Amino acid sequence: MIPLFTAQPSGKNMEDATSSNPQSIGFTEKLKSWLSWSWTYICAVWFAMVLTMIYVLRSPLKLQDTLTSASVFLNTLTPKFYVALTGTSSLISGLILIFEWWYFRKYGTSFIEQVSVSHLRPLLGGVESSTTTGLFSSVNGEAEPRPSVSECKVWRNPLNLFRGAEYSRYTWVTGKEPLTYYDMNLSAQDHQTFFTGDTQQLKPEDTVMQKAWRERNPQARIRAAYQAIEMNHECAAAYVLLAEEEATTITEAERLFKQALRSAGKDINLLVYIKRRLAMCARKLGRIKEAVKMMRDLMKEFPLLGMLNIHENLLEALLELQAYADVQAVLAKYDDISLPKSATICYTSALLKARAVSEKFSPEAASRRGLSTAEMNAVEAIHRAVEFNPHVPKYLLEMKSLILPPEHILKRGDSEAVAYAFFHLQHWKRAEGALNLLHCTWEGTFRIIPYPLEKGHLFYPYPGCTETADRELLPSFHEVSVYPKKELPFFILFTAGLCSFTAMLAMLTHQFPELMGVFAKAFFSTLFAPLGFFADKMESFMPSSFWHQLTRI
Secondary structure, eight states: OOOSSOOOOOHHHHHHHHSSSHHHHHHHHHHHHHHHHHHHHHHHHHHHHHHHHHHHTTTTTTHHHHHHHHHHHHHHSOHHHHHHHHHHHHHHHHHHHHHHHHHHHHHSSOHHHHHIIIIIHHHTTOOOOOSSSSSEEOTTSOEEOOOOTTTTOEEEOTTOOOIIIIIHHHHHHHOOOSSOHHHHHHHHHHHHHHHOOOGGGOOHHHHHHHHHHHOSSHHHHHHHHHHHHHHOTTOHHHHHHHHHHTOOSHHHHHHHHHHHHHHOTTOHHHHHHHHHHHHHHHHHTTOHHHHHHHHHHHHHHOTTOGGGOHHHHHHHHHHHHTOHHHHHHHHHHHOOTTSOOOHHHHHHHHHHHHHHHHTTOOHHHHHHHOOOHHHHHHHHHHHHHHHHOTTHHHHHTTSSOOOOOOSEEETTSHHHHHHHHHHHHHHHHHSTTHHHHHHHHGGGHHHHSOSSTTSOSSSSOOOTTHHHHHHHHSOTTSOOOOSSOOOOOHHHHHHHHHHHHHHHHHHHHHHOHHHHHHHHHHHHHHHHHHHHHHHHHHHHHSOHHHHHHHHHO
8 A cells, every 4th residue: 555645754864864975075066066067169160160161171172163153153143033032931930920920929938949948958968847846935045936826716706697597598699608617617517616515425316416416518408307307397407597598587596496495494505695696686587685685684694605606796786886984894805905805896996995085086096196995995906806806997097898798707817807897897987086087096006016026015926827828718709818918929020020120122123123132241251250360360370281181181
């Protein structure tokens, strides 16, 4: 039997093992560093020796005659050949540029650079940089790994829409799928874990529902739900699936959720899920006070389920009622330094402070007299929110088009920004002047955040994994917002310059063939003049007998 854990040597033994022969270890490290340092110079010396040997053996190899023949051949070529040559080069470099640009927009990196790093660097003796170390340094100078798993954890969207009544209607109208397979697969895992937790005591209908959540085809899931209801008319999970996916209206979904609630019994997971969705149905049907009461009762009945973020549903409903005092009371409880933040918490706090001053705010007046205390608090709250999620302002200011929010979000990512703006844009518009204040101040956040981004200001450093996760969560027709904005890779700029330069050469050679011929001869004569000067100096420095004997050898 293989042990899961192995004993580690004590600190003293480790010190003894590392210090048993320090001289040999030090000599080995010095030898390695010397070899790596001298490798560049050895290559340079080798290249210089090759050039010298080619020059020495130019007579036996008849290099002069070969160059003369080549120059005669090139002189016989017509300008049309050079036009075709430069035009073909421009076409090829243009195709490479188009492919590089497409690859960069889709994957966020250069294809040539990625191939070079992945395949050519190991062949040239390079060492691949680690993705988990070297990003931070501890006090004693040792590298510390940057936490990535916890930062890039995917969360269930507290306000996710109904598939049958909302997502499917979008597909019917536009023909586009608003949810990715990765997002739906996460939801299937959530439902399977949430509704069928104890696999040892599964009833026959529970086994059918466990398989139903894993089905990729929506119609297969619905058929499995009806099969479970035929086995047991009190199968609450089956009614939940029908309410989520088969119901084409919110009213029909609410009716099925009420049926599921009557059949849920004492299953806490089912009760919490169903009551929350019923509250969301009431909110969508305009019964907002009823929805607020249901959410408050749910939070009182199950106070330990804060991880479900029911308070975010409550905040949105209270903002719709314009009950700003109640919103502030909820924020006072959940906007705590010890609790995880979200875009809803940070931007709602900023909205309340902005609302207090935005109606009379004027950038010109503020620049003349300075900001008042209330205005300063509002600006600081906006900066705090933007630092937490820098993608939100472009959606609130309608600089980017909104799409339907995904069923899962990544905190501080574009998916969270889409989900927040989809439900809260109307609340910012209702507060007069709030969007104007946001427009005037949000970009100032980036002057406060330290650079490089490994350092944070009010929050932890911005994670570098959000782009990859957001591309999995958001549909392909959506342009994912990336922060920090990536610069164009070198190879895209290089191919763009090469394509433009060769196209210009082709056009000039076609229009002015004689002038371009004179220019080309002058250019190449100037280019090779230093080589001729260097060769003359070598011949004058070395005696002719030495070159003769070396040639004979």
